[in-house]
Amino acid sequence: MCHAQRSIRIDYLMADHTQSVRLAVDIGGTFTDVVLESADGARVTTKLLTTQSYPGEAVLAGVDEVMRRAGAEPEDVGLIIHGTTLATNAMIERSGATTALLTTRGHRDALEMAHEDRFEQYDINIDRPRPLVPRYLRLPIDERMDRNGKVLRPLDEQMVLATLPILDEHEVESVAIGYLHAFVNAEHEQRTAELLRAARPDLSLTLASEVCPEIREFERLSTACANAYIQPLMTRYLQRLGAELTELDYACPFLLMTSGGGLTTLETATRFPIRLVESGPAGGAILAQHVARETGLERLLSFDMGGTTAKLCLIDAYEPLMSRSFEVDRVYRFKKGSGLPVRIPVIEMVEIGAGGGSIASVDKLERIQVGPESAGSEPGPAAYGRGGQRPTVTDADVHLGRIHAAKFAGGALQLDAEASAKAIENTICKALHLDPDVGAFGISEVVDENMAAAARTHAAEFGMDLGQRDMIAFGGAAPLHAARLGEKLGVRRIIVPTEAGVGSAVGFLLAPIAYEVVRSRRQRLSSLQPDLVNSLMRDMVNEAVAVVRQGSSAPDLAETRQAYMRYVGQGHEIAVNLPVEEYDDSHAGIFKQAFEAAYTKLYGRTIDGIEIEALSWTLTISAPTRKVIAETAEQKGKAVENATQTQSCFDPLAAERVDVPVYFRDQLSPGDRLDGPALITEDQTTTFVTSGFVAEIDARGYIVLTRKRGSEHE
Numbered sequence: 001m002c003h004a005q006r007s008i009r010i011d012y013l014m015a016d017h018t019q020s021v022r023l024a025v026d027i028g029g030t031f032t033d034v035v036l037e038s039a040d041g042a043r044v045t046t047k048l049l050t051t052q053s054y055p056g057e058a059v060l061a062g063v064d065e066v067m068r069r070a071g072a073e074p075e076d077v078g079l080i081i082h083g084t085t086l087a088t089n090a091m092i093e094r095s096g097a098t099t100a101l102l103t104t105r106g107h108r109d110a111l112e113m114a115h116e117d118r119f120e121q122y123d124i125n126i127d128r129p130r131p132l133v134p135r136y137l138r139l140p141i142d143e144r145m146d147r148n149g150k151v152l153r154p155l156d157e158q159m160v161l162a163t164l165p166i167l168d169e170h171e172v173e174s175v176a177i178g179y180l181h182a183f184v185n186a187e188h189e190q191r192t193a194e195l196l197r198a199a200r201p202d203l204s205l206t207l208a209s210e211v212c213p214e215i216r217e218f219e220r221l222s223t224a225c226a227n228a229y230i231q232p233l234m235t236r237y238l239q240r241l242g243a244e245l246t247e248l249d250y251a252c253p254f255l256l257m258t259s260g261g262g263l264t265t266l267e268t269a270t271r272f273p274i275r276l277v278e279s280g281p282a283g284g285a286i287l288a289q290h291v292a293r294e295t296g297l298e299r300l301l302s303f304d305m306g307g308t309t310a311k312l313c314l315i316d317a318y319e320p321l322m323s324r325s326f327e328v329d330r331v332y333r334f335k336k337g338s339g340l341p342v343r344i345p346v347i348e349m350v351e352i353g354a355g356g357g358s359i360a361s362v363d364k365l366e367r368i369q370v371g372p373e374s375a376g377s378e379p380g381p382a383a384y385g386r387g388g389q390r391p392t393v394t395d396a397d398v399h400l401g402r403i404h405a406a407k408f409a410g411g412a413l414q415l416d417a418e419a420s421a422k423a424i425e426n427t428i429c430k431a432l433h434l435d436p437d438v439g440a441f442g443i444s445e446v447v448d449e450n451m452a453a454a455a456r457t458h459a460a461e462f463g464m465d466l467g468q469r470d471m472i473a474f475g476g477a478a479p480l481h482a483a484r485l486g487e488k489l490g491v492r493r494i495i496v497p498t499e500a501g502v503g504s505a506v507g508f509l510l511a512p513i514a515y516e517v518v519r520s521r522r523q524r525l526s527s528l529q530p531d532l533v534n535s536l537m538r539d540m541v542n543e544a545v546a547v548v549r550q551g552s553s554a555p556d557l558a559e560t561r562q563a564y565m566r567y568v569g570q571g572h573e574i575a576v577n578l579p580v581e582e583y584d585d586s587h588a589g590i591f592k593q594a595f596e597a598a599y600t601k602l603y604g605r606t607i608d609g610i611e612i613e614a615l616s617w618t619l620t621i622s623a624p625t626r627k628v629i630a631e632t633a634e635q636k637g638k639a640v641e642n643a644t645q646t647q648s649c650f651d652p653l654a655a656e657r658v659d660v661p662v663y664f665r666d667q668l669s670p671g672d673r674l675d676g677p678a679l680i681t682e683d684q685t686t687t688f689v690t691s692g693f694v695a696e697i698d699a700r701g702y703i704v705l706t707r708k709r710g711s712e713h714e
Helices: 057-071 087-095 157-162 162-167 186-198 217-247 267-272 279-295 393-399 405-411 417-432 436-461 476-490 500-510 531-546 587-603
Strands: 007-010 021-027 031-038 043-049 077-084 099-104 138-141 151-153 174-178 204-207 254-257 263-265 299-305 309-316 326-328 341-342 351-353 358-362 370-372 468-473 493-496 515-525 557-568 574-578 614-622 645-651 658-665 674-675 678-681 686-689 693-697 703-707
Touching: 021 057, 021 279, 021 500, 021 658, 021 678, 031 057, 031 500, 043 057, 043 500, 057 217, 077 279, 077 500, 087 217, 087 326, 087 436, 099 217, 138 157, 157 162, 157 186, 174 217, 186 204, 204 217, 217 254, 217 267, 254 267, 254 279, 263 515, 263 531, 279 299, 279 468, 279 500, 299 436, 299 476, 326 351, 341 658, 351 436, 358 393, 358 417, 358 436, 370 436, 393 417, 393 436, 417 436, 417 587, 436 476, 436 645, 468 476, 468 500, 476 493, 476 686, 476 703, 515 531, 531 557, 531 614, 557 587, 574 587, 587 614, 686 693, 686 703
Parallel strands: 021 077, 077 254, 099 138, 099 174, 174 204, 299 468, 468 493, 658 678
Antiparallel strands: 007 557, 021 031, 031 043, 254 263, 299 309, 309 351, 326 341, 358 370, 493 703, 515 614, 557 574, 557 614, 645 658, 674 693, 678 686, 693 703
């Protein structure tokens, strides 16, 4: 999506962090990935099992390892970037803080009433996820603003103070404060926070007017409650890790990846941890976007498969789909509307419980089911030898011969192939009377089909198709499954970038330091108030610049603007790009033209005779990132004849085991070409080249799998 931009130049005195090393850390449900990048672009990577009791333990161990291998010292590090799934996991597992909500009297059931609709019309047994705040902790407060922010009923401060015994009785750690129309006038929310802070200074407080200053009560309250629910956990974790890094003499900025694809500061992340919900997957989407620009490929499917989940994202014209809403913990077949909504800037993607650690079982209809439950890192798949007894996708890959054990996780884990075979035999083969190879292949096929179905559905939701797209595969498990998934989806080319096994962490290093601010102010274009919009934009610029400047001293910052607009009477808005300039009366017509162009692009027409209104305004400030030049030079291919070694691998087409060549990725050169079936192994992952593809190493060192002519599904 293209935005109008302007460059903001601000004199700002700040230490210029020109050290030669940058670190990126990505905590997943199974593995923690750490990447060190030197000034010359060279990278050192490692992958460790996530330490569930305190994830920072694996982070520090990984940082120590890559620093030692690179021969670097803490003073050499100019920046540390961190992404994590802790916020998401806390919401899904319901392991966050005991949280209360103070809201306008008469509106405490808005969280449960939601939109009063049904996401599945014909299933009488559907259910929504439980609200994060139970009804007995949703406490009504007498106060009221009108939609323009005028006080209709003053705040009853005694009612606020009367909630203190209830908070004490239930040992509440965190409080969300969300009053009607406070996004226009936050006076009552701010005063309530003052009263609570004075009486109970240890309480974590979240104001809906700060975390989600937008129209629509249900989404605003849901977002505020979610932020409050995870805030104590995330604050403790981030502050502890930040302090430990400081003790180890890392004096550089410590930035967090956000769900919208930008980087923000530790202070902002602890205030608004809800913005970290999809931080890991966002890093993967940034990597895919970068590879798309490098290779000049405009229509791509990004495929990220780790130990716990798989993430799929559509990229068009080098830009991932963006959204201002996201649902956590979809409880009904990943169906839209069945999760907890949060209003945050997010890269649009579909995420399903399909990873290397996803557990396989046989249901009552004697079908193989895979996921969404995962073995995680404790105990992990049976192959890890850490006590896991149930078969997982990784166990199937090990048994099928798709993983080169000596290189797995850089050799840090010794895989137990016998344990994998035993788990598959006991759970799958005995129940279905299958040969072990067929049982393992069944697990692999089911998870691949689950991911293919998710990709098709995701594309259909946005009116897009997967035809003529290429695929970018990264994450520890994606290169193992990319070829088969590509066959199911009909893609012709698959790109596996360098350091694919730690792709999301690499994406962190490519992300801009950026921050988005949103405000809701309803404006009909027929009576547009340019002064009000200009004042709003100035306030938003100041807020965003203050955040970005904590992590960047670049003299020039880019600014982009959008408005969310609709025809009066419609229920939903569309994003419209706005010019970045001072507005006057003539801009009503400019905004109308921009809206009609965007509306026509989406729906093929406009509607005459109906007024247009803007509900929300967004502004993003970002620091510059390095420019990417598309690499178009072609390499003359040369066949690689002698593999390093061979490995027994189950071939589904032949329905038997065959010996396939194993190539070490670091021993292949640009232009090298090999036919499938084959394995290309590296420290953090293995690329399985099926018999339907040819693999070639391009000028950047990327593995490019191209469909053979006449192969299945061509």
